[in-house]
Amino acid sequence: MKITIIGTGYVGLVTGTCLAEVGNEVMCLDVDTRKIELLNRGGIPIYEPGLEDLVKRNVAAGRLHFTTDVAKSVAFGQVQFIAVGTPPDEDGSADLQYVVAAARNIGRYMDDYKVIVDKSTVPVGTADKVRAAVREQLARRGVDIPFSVASNPEFLKEGAAVEDFMRPDRIVIGTDDARALEIMRTIYAPFQRNHERLIAMDIRSAELTKYAANAMLATRISFMNELALLAEKLGADIEHVRQGIGSDPRIGYHFLYPGVGYGGSCFPKDVQALQRTAAEHGVTLRVINAVEQANEHQKQVLLNKIKGRFGDDLSGRRFALWGLAFKPNTDDMREAPSRVIMEGLWRAGATVRAYDPVAMHEARRIYGDEPRLAYADSPMEALDGADALVIVTEWKVFRSPDFDAMRARLQQPVIFDGRNLYEPKVVREAGFEYFPIGRH
Numbered sequence: 019m020k021i022t023i024i025g026t027g028y029v030g031l032v033t034g035t036c037l038a039e040v041g042n043e044v045m046c047l048d049v050d051t052r053k054i055e056l057l058n059r060g061g062i063p064i065y066e067p068g069l070e071d072l073v074k075r076n077v078a079a080g081r082l083h084f085t086t087d088v089a090k091s092v093a094f095g096q097v098q099f100i101a102v103g104t105p106p107d108e109d110g111s112a113d114l115q116y117v118v119a120a121a122r123n124i125g126r127y128m129d130d131y132k133v134i135v136d137k138s139t140v141p142v143g144t145a146d147k148v149r150a151a152v153r154e155q156l157a158r159r160g161v162d163i164p165f166s167v168a169s170n171p172e173f174l175k176e177g178a179a180v181e182d183f184m185r186p187d188r189i190v191i192g193t194d195d196a197r198a199l200e201i202m203r204t205i206y207a208p209f210q211r212n213h214e215r216l217i218a219m220d221i222r223s224a225e226l227t228k229y230a231a232n233a234m235l236a237t238r239i240s241f242m243n244e245l246a247l248l249a250e251k252l253g254a255d256i257e258h259v260r261q262g263i264g265s266d267p268r269i270g271y272h273f274l275y276p277g278v279g280y281g282g283s284c285f286p287k288d289v290q291a292l293q294r295t296a297a298e299h300g301v302t303l304r305v306i307n308a309v310e311q312a313n314e315h316q317k318q319v320l321l322n323k324i325k326g327r328f329g330d331d332l333s334g335r336r337f338a339l340w341g342l343a344f345k346p347n348t349d350d351m352r353e354a355p356s357r358v359i360m361e362g363l364w365r366a367g368a369t370v371r372a373y374d375p376v377a378m379h380e381a382r383r384i385y386g387d388e389p390r391l392a393y394a395d396s397p398m399e400a401l402d403g404a405d406a407l408v409i410v411t412e413w414k415v416f417r418s419p420d421f422d423a424m425r426a427r428l429q430q431p432v433i434f435d436g437r438n439l440y441e442p443k444v445v446r447e448a449g450f451e452y453f454p455i456g457r458h
């Protein structure tokens with residue numbers, strides 16, 4: 019099948035590449051000329067395990083193309099996936115300008131039947147807006163060309179995006195159009211060979227399913243973060259509690275890790291967008307509102323521990339920071355907790371020396387030559403002369419460090435661990451003051 023992907027970011031590039039990998043001919047469009055030029059030179063704009071090889075292989079096989087030419091990309095695919103960003107507007111609602119612009123472009127240039135698929139995370143009712151934008155353009159041109167609109171929300175996680183796309187838990191398709199559903203079934207057939215994973219439903223339910231999934235996962239995290247705060251006060255250990263409840267199959271082990279608050283480009287914005295949608299319809303989401311409030315509080319918890327130990331005025335102090343990306347295996351720093359923590363440390367007068375296996379280039383892009391932020395070439399180098407170590411991202415490379423070597427490099431043997439990487443007893447026996455989350 020010939021497929022066009024509009025928006026070549028984390029979702030668009032992974033979707034396009036994986037669809038090419040199973041034999042489709044794919045053209046990825048982006049308005050960002052630098053991104054497309056880089057891809058056409060054989061480069062890759064994001065760090066995502068396994069993606070680079072897959073892109074190279076499919077480009078070499080002639081199945082994967084990158085362009086900034088809108089007319090060409092619209093003409094190319096019978097199926098047009100919209101995978102552009104839907105960032106938060108000032109009031110927290112999803113900003114649909116890029117989705118609507120993509121839809122208008124399709125209407126402006128299409129000459130034959132198209133299936134237009136919303137893959138971006140979009141509020142309920144967006145498919146109607148996409149349909150209206152296409153119709154408006156067709157009417158302007160004075161033509162009547164048939165098209166279908168479907169919702170196909172994406173559930174991939176950054177850092178495991180290729181794996182998630184190639185082996186999905188489920189494929190949600192929202193459409194009221196039999197022809198579009200049949201085409202979507204054909205596209206996804208290679209991804210569900212051992213059992214049926216495609217769940218077909220109406221468009222509005224599909225749109226809401228995406229927000230429901232993210233809000234549910236965010237709820238589990240905020241729930242555990244709150245219990246971790248309580249466990250600390252009670253002298254209980256949240257790690258034992260996590261195992262104790264996760265073993266119940268009705269609860270399960272996933273997404274029960276307390277930490278520095280959820281971040282990334284999805285949970286914070288999607289929880290807020292759901293709140294806005296509900297407010298617009300006169301519904302109060304009491305649980306979801308509390309989830310967001312708890313997360314805002316959680317982002318300050320590690321900072322408060324640091325101030326509790328060193329005082330509110332951190333002038334002249336330097337902290338080693340392990341981890342800049344919002345989670346391991348990505349270079350994405352959108353809504354990363356590291357940013358809140360670093361900026362809080364700076365406000366209190368401290369400086370930071372950070373190490374991250376892949377996100378330091380992204381931090382440089384965001385912070386430029388910020389004098390209060392230095393970078394280290396290794397985790398150990400970040401420690402040299404620092405007043406304490408602050409762990410923000412649970413990269414594997416931080417999991418089994420040489421504690422003796424660490425003690426020798428730090429000015430003071432103090433660790434603030436926002437990800438509970440170590441056994442408190444082991445770290446304390448190695449001579450450290452250790453401040454984990456919800457453990458004693």
Ligand SMILES: NC(=O)c1ccc[n+]([C@@H]2O[C@H](COP(=O)([O-])OP(=O)(O)OC[C@H]3O[C@@H](n4cnc5c(N)ncnc54)[C@H](O)[C@@H]3O)[C@@H](O)[C@H]2O)c1
Nearest residue numbers: 025026027028029048049050102103104116120138139172
């Ligand atoms: N990142 C994730 O893990 C993830 C997972 C599931 C769903 N989503 C959702 O998918 C959507 C895309 O997210 P992302 O992280 O890939 O965003 P991104 O910012 O990485 O990529 C979006 C791309 O769209 C391009 N673009 C904007 N307007 C365009 C237009 N009119 N025509 C062509 N290209 C255009 C931008 O230049 C950018 O390269 C969002 O709605 C997001 O919520 C993201």
Ligand SMILES: O=c1ccn([C@@H]2O[C@H](COP(=O)(O)OP(=O)(O)O[C@H]3O[C@H](CO)[C@@H](O)[C@H](O)[C@H]3O)[C@@H](O)[C@H]2O)c(=O)[nH]1
Nearest residue numbers: 172173174175176239273274275277280281282284344345
């Ligand atoms: O037990 C946990 C699990 C995650 N997190 C945090 O939650 C955030 C999000 O993590 P994760 O969900 O792994 O990464 P994303 O790439 O943001 O993926 C989420 O958001 C995507 C975009 O909508 C969805 O497609 C995915 O299904 C959904 O997991 C990160 O800050 C994590 O550190 C925790 O604090 N504790």
